[in-house]
Amino acid sequence: MTETTCLDLLPLQQFQRTLLELRGGIQPINVGMVKPNKTAGFTSRGGAGARSNTKTKMQTSTVTLLVITAVLWGNIEAYSDTAVDCCLTTKDTRIPIKIVESYFHQSTDSGCPIEATIFITKKGKKLCAPSEKNGWITKIISHLDKKKTPQ
Structure with missing residues (x-):
C-alpha cells in the first residue's frame, strides 16, 4: 500500500x-x-x-x-391541441335524417387533411360525409338548422 x-x-x-x-x-x-x-x-x-x-x-x-417551468409549460399547452379529431375519409352513403341530431363542418384550416361535414347521431356517433356537395347532405343540414331556430 x-x-x-x-x-x-x-x-x-x-x-x-x-x-x-x-x-x-x-x-x-x-x-x-x-x-x-x-x-x-x-x-x-x-x-x-x-x-x-x-x-x-x-x-x-x-x-x-x-x-x-413557465416556458416549458407554455410549449406543452401549445402542442396539446395538435391531436385533432378529424375525418380521414368520407362516404357518400345516405344517412337517415331521423338518426341525425347535429352536425358541424370540418375544414383544412383546423388541421384536418380533408373538408367534410360531420353528422352526429342521436347515439353520439360521428359520421363523415362529403362537404355539402350532394342534395341529401344539404337537406339534412337545412332540416337541422330549422330545428335549431326557435319558432
Whole structure:
C-alpha cells in the first residue's frame, strides 16, 4: 500500500473548494468535512455578506427555475391541441335524417387533411360525409338548422 502525501490530495481539495464555493461560499476545513458554525450552520467566507450573497443566488435560481417551468409549460399547452379529431375519409352513403341530431363542418384550416361535414347521431356517433356537395347532405343540414331556430 502506498503512502499518501499532501501533494496527492491537493487536486481533490481544490476541486472540493471550488465546488463548495459555487454552491454558496462554504469553505471546506478538511477533505470532505465542513466545520459547523453556531449562527449559520456552516463556516462561510465573508460573514453576513456571504449569507446574503447565498440568499441572492438562491432567489435567482428560484426565479430562473420558475421562468424555465413557465416556458416549458407554455410549449406543452401549445402542442396539446395538435391531436385533432378529424375525418380521414368520407362516404357518400345516405344517412337517415331521423338518426341525425347535429352536425358541424370540418375544414383544412383546423388541421384536418380533408373538408367534410360531420353528422352526429342521436347515439353520439360521428359520421363523415362529403362537404355539402350532394342534395341529401344539404337537406339534412337545412332540416337541422330549422330545428335549431326557435319558432
